[in-house]
Amino acid sequence: MSLIAARVLGASFAAIGLTMLVLTWGMYRRDARIVDEGAHAQGTVLKKEFLAYSDDSEYVLHYAFPLPDGTRMTHHRDISSGLWKRLRVGDPIQVLYSREQPRWSFPEGHGLMSLGLALFFTVVLVPLSLLGLLVLLARAGPASADVASASTPPPS
Numbered sequence: 001m002s003l004i005a006a007r008v009l010g011a012s013f014a015a016i017g018l019t020m021l022v023l024t025w026g027m028y029r030r031d032a033r034i035v036d037e038g039a040h041a042q043g044t045v046l047k048k049e050f051l052a053y054s055d056d057s058e059y060v061l062h063y064a065f066p067l068p069d070g071t072r073m074t075h076h077r078d079i080s081s082g083l084w085k086r087l088r089v090g091d092p093i094q095v096l097y098s099r100e101q102p103r104w105s106f107p108e109g110h111g112l113m114s115l116g117l118a119l120f121f122t123v124v125l126v127p128l129s130l131l132g133l134l135v136l137l138a139r140a141g142p143a144s145a146d147v148a149s150a151s152t153p154p155p156s
Contacts, residue, residue, distance in 0.1 A: 006135055013132025017125045024113070024121040031112035034098050040108070041065040043095035045087050046074065059084035061107065065095040073102050079110045 043065035051058040061084060062076040087093065097105035106112050 006138070010132045010135030010137075014129050014136055015132070017129030017132055021122065021125045021129065024118050024125070027113045028115065028118040030098070030104060031106070034096050034104060034106075035112065037099070038096045039068075039099050041067070041095045041097060043093045043107070045089050045091045045093060047089060048084060048087065049076075050084070057081075061087065061093075063093060063095065063107065065097070065105070067102055071102075073097070073105065075103060075105050077106050077110075079107060083107065083110050 043063045045061060045063050047062035049058075049060040049062065051060060059079050059081050060076050061079045062074065064072055064074045066072055094108040095105050096108050097103075
């Protein structure tokens with residue numbers, strides 16, 4: 001692999017890893033702030049969606065909740081299969097939302113970025129980023145002409 005290709009690959013790994021790490025912890029901090037300082041509202045289940053893929057499934061809950069000014073917010077969030085199975089369309093749910101950005105919301109106790117998930121992503125993304133930085137900043141090996149001259153016997 002050429003040196004330029006290795007540097008591009010290393011830079012890509014480092015950039016993707018560091019970007020995803022920042023986004024992960026940003027989501028965790030946002031959700032933790034909503035839990036600590038957010039507002040509560042009585043919401044209503046509008047629709048339930050089950051998305052099946054060959055390797056995974058998603059349980060999506062669509063819900064609406066009123067804001068203090070009377071505006072009705074609608075949102076959807078991935079939730080656990082257990083909660084998805086318990087709820088029915090029209091059921092009431094408690095919703096937590098950000099006072100500054102009400103579109104950042106989730107059913108109370110569900111759908112938020114947990115500390116465990118943030119730590120898991122950190123364990124995966126830090127080595128990926130370090131590997132990328134190592135490849136990006138690695139020194140080039142000796143030139144092929146130097147290797148060939150080292151293998152020939154010295155003149156007598």
